[in-house]
Amino acid sequence: MRVLLLGGTAEARALAKALHPRVDVISSLAGRVPDPALPVGPVRVGGFGGVDGLRRWLRDERVHAVVDATHPFAATMTAHAAQACGDLGLPHVVLARPAWDPGNAMVVASDAQAAEVVARQGYSRIFLTTGRSGVAAFAGSDAWFLIRAVTEPEQALMPRHHHVVLSRGPYRYDGELALLREHRVDALVTKNSGGDMTRAKLDAAAALDIPIVMVARPPLPAGVQAVGTVDEAATWVAALCLT
Ligand code: NAP
Numbered sequence: 001m002r003v004l005l006l007g008g009t010a011e012a013r014a015l016a017k018a019l020h021p022r023v024d025v026i027s028s029l030a031g032r033v034p035d036p037a038l039p040v041g042p043v044r045v046g047g048f049g050g051v052d053g054l055r056r057w058l059r060d061e062r063v064h065a066v067v068d069a070t071h072p073f074a075a076t077m078t079a080h081a082a083q084a085c086g087d088l089g090l091p092h093v094v095l096a097r098p099a100w101d102p103g104n105a106m107v108v109a110s111d112a113q114a115a116e117v118v119a120r121q122g123y124s125r126i127f128l129t130t131g132r133s134g135v136a137a138f139a140g141s142d143a144w145f146l147i148r149a150v151t152e153p154e155q156a157l158m159p160r161h162h163h164v165v166l167s168r169g170p171y172r173y174d175g176e177l178a179l180l181r182e183h184r185v186d187a188l189v190t191k192n193s194g195g196d197m198t199r200a201k202l203d204a205a206a207a208l209d210i211p212i213v214m215v216a217r218p219p220l221p222a223g224v225q226a227v228g229t230v231d232e233a234a235t236w237v238a239a240l241c242l243t
Contacts, residue, residue: 001241004028004058004066005039006081010197011095012069013039014230023237026061030077033150054084065240067233069095073131073191075218082221091240094226095233097194100202105212107192111137114189114213118143121211123187127180129201130191130215135159146183169197176204191215 002024005012012027016039019025029036031045048054058066068081078094085092108114111130115137118126124143128135132149136157144161147153150168158164163183180188180201188205190198192214205212220226227233 001065001237002026002061002063003237004061004063006066006068006070006077007039008032008036008074009069009071009097010037010195011097011230011233013037015067015069015095015233016041018230018234019237023241026063030074048080051080051083051087054080055087058084058088058090063090065091065093065237067093067095067237069233072096072099072194072217078224079221082224092224093233093236094220094224095230096220096226096228098228099192099194099217100199100214102192102212102214102216103202103206105202105214107214107216109216111215114215115141117213118187118189121187123211125184125186127183127185127188127201127205127210129198130189134191134215146179146185171198171200173200173203176200177207180204180208180210185210187211187213189213189215192217 005016005025005027007027008029016025016027020041025041027039027041027043029045048057066081066085068078070077106117108117111134126143126145128145128147132151132153135147135153138145138159139157141159145159147162148165148167152164152166188201188210227236
């Protein structure tokens with residue numbers, strides 16, 4: 001029973017730990033981060049070369065099932081996995097951590113819409129946490145941005161006035177509160193990533209009455225099976241092993 005585990009998240013690492021070595025699980029990382037947190041067990045790194053490449057790889061490596069535990073915003077990889085598994089008739093499940101309740105946040109469908117809201121509302125000091133790829137939508141803004149990302153965004157794609165903080169979670173409430181105060185932030189822009197590792201910023205913003213602009217998750221491909229926790233994904237794999 002060989003399982004491809006599409007990763008790049010804490011949940012994927014936890015699932016690899018739960019399955020290895022009972023199950024022959026190969027974790028896959030995109031290879032974007034220079035010093036990634038590695039899961040236990042075998043790991044491959046880099047893109048597959050689109051749906052065709054993934055289909056080929058799954059056949060060559062004699063994979064029996066795929067667990068897609070990529071980040072909820074890794075929509076391209078998720079679409080490719082759904083397509084390739086559908087084509088090959090492979091069992092496939094998406095492990096997607098539950099989304100945050102947006103509460104009073106202004107919910108938008110894309111980074112571009114978030115940038116429109118920021119401009120329309122006249123926010124001037126924005127804590128931007130949509131990640132490296134989410135920065136470009138704000139490139140034309142005259143506001144000041146505190147940009148937090150794991151790797152440095154491309155200089156040409158950044159808004160004129162900014163300060164970059166390179167870090168990765170987890171983040172704690174006290175630290176987030178201090179950061180928002182220190183930089184006199186007047187709006188938070190975030191993706192609805194879900195999970196506990198990065199949610200403290202929402203509570204800190206709410207405590208300071210700072211408005212939140214939240215980019216909604218891309219929808220999952222039609223018809224895919226999804227689970228919300230590592231335990232459920234491990235149970236799904238265990239059930240396959242018994243069949
Ligand atoms: P994406 O836009 O959905 O994927 C773009 C391409 O990157 C895919 O077509 C695939 O290339 C390659 N790729 C993505 N995930 C891969 C994986 N786990 N293994 C092998 N190739 C992968 O993905 P993304 O949003 O850039 O995310 C890249 C990675 O960072 C993912 O592993 C994701 O879990 C992690 N991550 C993403 C975010 C986020 O906000 N998007 C946040 C935290 C972590 P080919 O077409 O060549 O196969």
